[in-house]
Amino acid sequence: MPNNVKVTFLGGLGSIGRNCAAVEINNKIMLIDCGIMFPEADMAGVDIVLPNFEYLRDPQKEVVGVVCTHGHEDHIGAISSLLAEMPLKLIGSKLTLGLAKNRIGQNGLLGQATFVEVEDGQRIQIDEFDMEFFPVTHSVPNGFATAFHTPQGVVLHSGDFKLDMTPVDGRHTDLSGLGRLANVEGVRLLLCDSTNADSEGYSDSETSIGASLAGIFRARQGQRIVVACFASHIHRIQQVADAAIATGRSIVTLGRSMNHNIALARELGLLHIPENRLMNVDDLDNIPDGDLCVICTGSQGEPMAALSRMARGDSQWLNVRDNDCIIFSSHPIPGNETSVTRVIDNLIRKGAEVVHSGNSHVHSTGHAKSLELRVFHSVVKPENFVPVHGEYAHMSAHAKLAEGMGLNPDNILICGDGNSVELTEQGLRRADDVPGDYVYISGSVGEVGASVLNERNTLGQDGFVSVIVPLLDRDGELVLAGEPRLISRGWVSEELTAELHKGLAGVVAKAVEKALAGSGDALAVEKAARRAAGKYINAETRLRPMVVPVTLGVSSK
Numbered sequence: 001m002p003n004n005v006k007v008t009f010l011g012g013l014g015s016i017g018r019n020c021a022a023v024e025i026n027n028k029i030m031l032i033d034c035g036i037m038f039p040e041a042d043m044a045g046v047d048i049v050l051p052n053f054e055y056l057r058d059p060q061k062e063v064v065g066v067v068c069t070h071g072h073e074d075h076i077g078a079i080s081s082l083l084a085e086m087p088l089k090l091i092g093s094k095l096t097l098g099l100a101k102n103r104i105g106q107n108g109l110l111g112q113a114t115f116v117e118v119e120d121g122q123r124i125q126i127d128e129f130d131m132e133f134f135p136v137t138h139s140v141p142n143g144f145a146t147a148f149h150t151p152q153g154v155v156l157h158s159g160d161f162k163l164d165m166t167p168v169d170g171r172h173t174d175l176s177g178l179g180r181l182a183n184v185e186g187v188r189l190l191l192c193d194s195t196n197a198d199s200e201g202y203s204d205s206e207t208s209i210g211a212s213l214a215g216i217f218r219a220r221q222g223q224r225i226v227v228a229c230f231a232s233h234i235h236r237i238q239q240v241a242d243a244a245i246a247t248g249r250s251i252v253t254l255g256r257s258m259n260h261n262i263a264l265a266r267e268l269g270l271l272h273i274p275e276n277r278l279m280n281v282d283d284l285d286n287i288p289d290g291d292l293c294v295i296c297t298g299s300q301g302e303p304m305a306a307l308s309r310m311a312r313g314d315s316q317w318l319n320v321r322d323n324d325c326i327i328f329s330s331h332p333i334p335g336n337e338t339s340v341t342r343v344i345d346n347l348i349r350k351g352a353e354v355v356h357s358g359n360s361h362v363h364s365t366g367h368a369k370s371l372e373l374r375v376f377h378s379v380v381k382p383e384n385f386v387p388v389h390g391e392y393a394h395m396s397a398h399a400k401l402a403e404g405m406g407l408n409p410d411n412i413l414i415c416g417d418g419n420s421v422e423l424t425e426q427g428l429r430r431a432d433d434v435p436g437d438y439v440y441i442s443g444s445v446g447e448v449g450a451s452v453l454n455e456r457n458t459l460g461q462d463g464f465v466s467v468i469v470p471l472l473d474r475d476g477e478l479v480l481a482g483e484p485r486l487i488s489r490g491w492v493s494e495e496l497t498a499e500l501h502k503g504l505a506g507v508v509a510k511a512v513e514k515a516l517a518g519s520g521d522a523l524a525v526e527k528a529a530r531r532a533a534g535k536y537i538n539a540e541t542r543l544r545p546m547v548v549p550v551t552l553g554v555s556s557k
């Protein structure tokens with residue numbers, strides 16, 4: 001038993017985001033990533049969703065650190081929340097840690113973190129964990145697949161990856177290193193990115209986007225060009241900059257994270273833009289239309305980001321006008337489609353031309369499609385396999401794919417958040433589940449529960465009705481002291497409320513009288529009032545607003 005290796009999934013399996021898995025040896029835990037999820041449409045008022053950290057609070061266990069596979073928010077965005085509870089070693093490439101540091105610094109938690117920078121191909125030992133880092137290509141540079149050399153053999157986590165054979169920086173997914181690992185030691189357990197497992201074929205190389213962008217730039221002489229993309233997609237930014245420079249344009253960057261990441265990547269030598277082509281935002285008005293390229297945030301339709309402001313006409317720097325060319329060099333992540341469509345609409349209303357992944361070759365995915373996954377499986381040849389990072393459909397498609405590659409179905413486990421697996425001499429088996437549900441963070445109050453969200457959804461759908469029941473204490477006996485009153489918000493029109501009031505007051509009064517004749521306490525009265533009002537309202541309006549009964553003590557004169 002002491003030599004068994006456990007992997008517990010705290011997020012990222014069954015929905016996109018909040019990636020977090022715990023590798024556990026002898027009660028020591030090393031996390032693989034610790035990310036956030038962006039809220040979905042039915043999560044009213046929620047800012048971010050975190051992995052469930054309950055399991056990590058077990059006093060029997062010690063969380064040593066987090067392997068940060070790459071710099072995306074769905075992998076590193078929740079580290080601050082965990083650092084607020086415990087000190088951690090953070091292990092990753094220089095760029096990944098640089099991106100993580102930014103957020104951790106904003107939260108004033110740098111003192112809780114020890115940063116451990118690792119290079120491509122490096123192998124390090126921290127506590128119980130002997131880890132080796134293999135370069136992978138993805139939509140942010142310098143990501144890793146991580147091999148854990150454990151008492152039960154190698155556990156390999158792919159990280160987010162694709163097999164880009166012509167990457168912008170020439171840094172390939174290290175298939176030969178992975179092949180050596182597979183052939184010399186063997187991979188006992190593979191955890192592998194499933195995002196595009198149900199997409200056919202092979203993803204386009206990032207460099208193919210550069211060629212396409214160059215063509216788009218050449219065909220738009222005299223027009224201003226604004227390109228929105230992810231601020232962490234350094235290679236995309238490089239290619240936009242290259243296209244701009246090749247067509248004689250100067251570059252202005254807009255958006256806080258864009259400015260920060262460009263500065264960081266240039267400092268690390270990962271982004272090459274000559275100083276004389278990078279103009280200050282104050283110079284924007286002095287640059288002729290055909291000589292300007294703006295690179296900005298807001299490709300996901302985020303309302304406060306640079307592009308949305310330009311589209312609405314409330315940017316301090318640049319407002320979109322007739323004949324501007326706006327390029328969305330991105331694809332909306334699930335949940336953002338509506339806001340992206342709205343921004344595109346606003347831009348077109350202003351007379352701009354909008355180029356996006358639906359009408360031009362301006363974006364390529366960062367995740368391996370099915371053919372790439374087949375190559376990966378054939379190189380790694382895992383003994384056991386758990387698909388990770390994806391909706392259930394993606395993980396299920398990935399499991400089928402592995403089976404098609406010859407893996408015995410008994411050696412494939414489809415897991416979800418909160419599930420745990422154990423690697424023993426006999427093989428891979430399920431272990432006890434742990435809490436894996438969503439942790440919703442709202443405003444500055446922090447965590448809100450699912451019941452609060454349910455209430456918000458009810459309020460958002462059908463509104464709020466309060467029934468006020470006046471009660472009089474007559475010598476220790478409660479009696480109804482007048483007609484129940486009604487206050488509502490977001491329910492029906494004022495006129496209709498007035499119309500419904502009489503009937504509602506009648507049924508509530510009747511129910512209250514009955515309750516008073518029974519047990520006679522205020523609690524029973526409230527319950528009866530809520531029931532009667534809810535039933536009446538539903539029958540009359542087919543709506544189910546939140547009904548809040550209030551008993552009001554009236555003093556006798």
Ligand SMILES: [Zn+2]
Nearest residue numbers: 072074075160
């Ligand atoms: Zn991811």
Ligand SMILES: [Zn+2]
Nearest residue numbers: 070072138160
């Ligand atoms: Zn990623």
